[in-house]
Amino acid sequence: MRNLKANLLELVRRTSAELPDDVVNVIARSARQEQEGSNAQYAMNIIVNNIDLAKLKSQPLCQDTGSILFFVKAPRAFDQLAFEKAAREAVAEATAKGYLRQNSVDSITGKNTGNNLGPGSPSIHSHQQRGSRVDVRLILKGGGCENVGAQYSLPDVRVNANRDVDGVRRVILDAVIQTQGKGCGPGILGVCIGGDRATSYLHSKEQLLRTMDDVNPDPTLAALEKDIVVSANKLGIGPMGFGGATTLLGCKIGALNRLPASYFVSISYMCWAYRRQGFVLNDGGKIVEWLY
Amino acid sequence: MIQLVEPYTEDKIRALKMGDMVHLSGMVYTGRDAVHKFLHEGGKPPVDLTNQIIYHCGPVVIKEKGKWVVKAAGPTTSAREEPYQGHIIEKFSIRAVIGKGGMGPKTLEACKKVGCIYLHAIGGAAQVLAECVTGVLGVYLEEFGSPEAIWAFRVRDFPAVVTMDSHGNSLHAAVLEQSREQLKQLV
Incomplete structure (x- = not known):
């Protein structure tokens, strides 16, 4: 070729x-939601400037x-x-x-x-x-965001997560708590429910190929994706973990069949970049x- | 916006409080995983770090026409240096550590004892932060690989937030506690 x-x-x-336009738009929207004069707004303004500057200079x-x-x-x-x-x-x-x-x-x-x-x-x-x-x-x-990825095996007694959608929700929100500050938030989650340990992580990364504004064709997953973003943004972690309104920019969830004995939830965290x-x-x- | 300008005296550092937004001007020395392990194990620093600032950063620096050019220079996750940082702060009277994600109780304790702060830079903002680097004065321990070496950078108006001060306050600990409380309402 x-x-x-x-x-x-x-x-x-x-x-x-x-950055692709769909991501830039979501970042710009969340930058406007932070409180005037806050550490969070300070961080978001620098992020927005950085996006423009990198494009202009054609540098990482x-x-x-x-x-x-x-x-x-x-x-x-x-x-x-x-x-x-x-x-x-x-x-x-x-x-x-x-x-x-x-x-x-x-x-x-x-x-x-x-x-x-x-x-x-x-x-x-x-x-x-x-x-x-x-x-x-x-x-x-x-590497910063890759390091905070997590794989849960349900049931997980630490967070009272059973093998159902509520259990999945619990471990995803636990991952958001654990990740705070470390993965360059506000972030985007790619999640896979099911699979084996390897296919599950891979499928969670493939979710990150979807655009920010797409809607999951599975209504259960579509509802869960929406709920995770709304709930995570109530945690108050904010950009960079400084405290603030935007903790997550998006969440994309896929599912693979699993063995009767296994129930993995794999979470790939993607930074704002x-x-x-x-x-x-x-x-x-x-x-x-x-x-x- | 508070200006923090070299020389970095203990008084200037002690005057800063958690949540302060600062613009930093002066020297900073990059150092990440390999450098921290090396110094912690008794390695002799190739530059005098006394009263200086360590920046957790693995920059992209390339040589153009015989000169170093900084292409990208944002912070890396600091938590990995937690086992070493407190000791290094005390040994060299480090005045500030720049990074992202914050650090733990050992580092906070050393900050209090020595008069040091943790400055949170904006993770991922490699271009905004590279623009603040006005000079590359040298590179040391290059055998660790380019991102892991000590780069001596002169910076101007480098933006950061004081998230751990020298009085025992940590924004990271506060946000963690508050978010855990919030989570209880949600599950």
């Missing part, structure tokens, strides 16, 4: 420097350019190995240009590879789809649409 590396480099640059919104997560949907004939090679080259070049921080560390020796390449980086999730188009999505997820972007390539390899 022609120009694939150049297109992926542009995807990385855009994702690192520019946040210095922790995070885990590099590609999600690809492509036709059967698509060469996944060629994609992976192009993605690795684009990531190395983006690092040299300063779009990405040197962010890949050998877990045993502690040595930073210096180019963001190494086992598990970048991480690429590919699926087939019918038709000729190729959808490539990218999320950059920083919600870096997600994507494009559609036609069969000639040309970008025909930006997805966010």
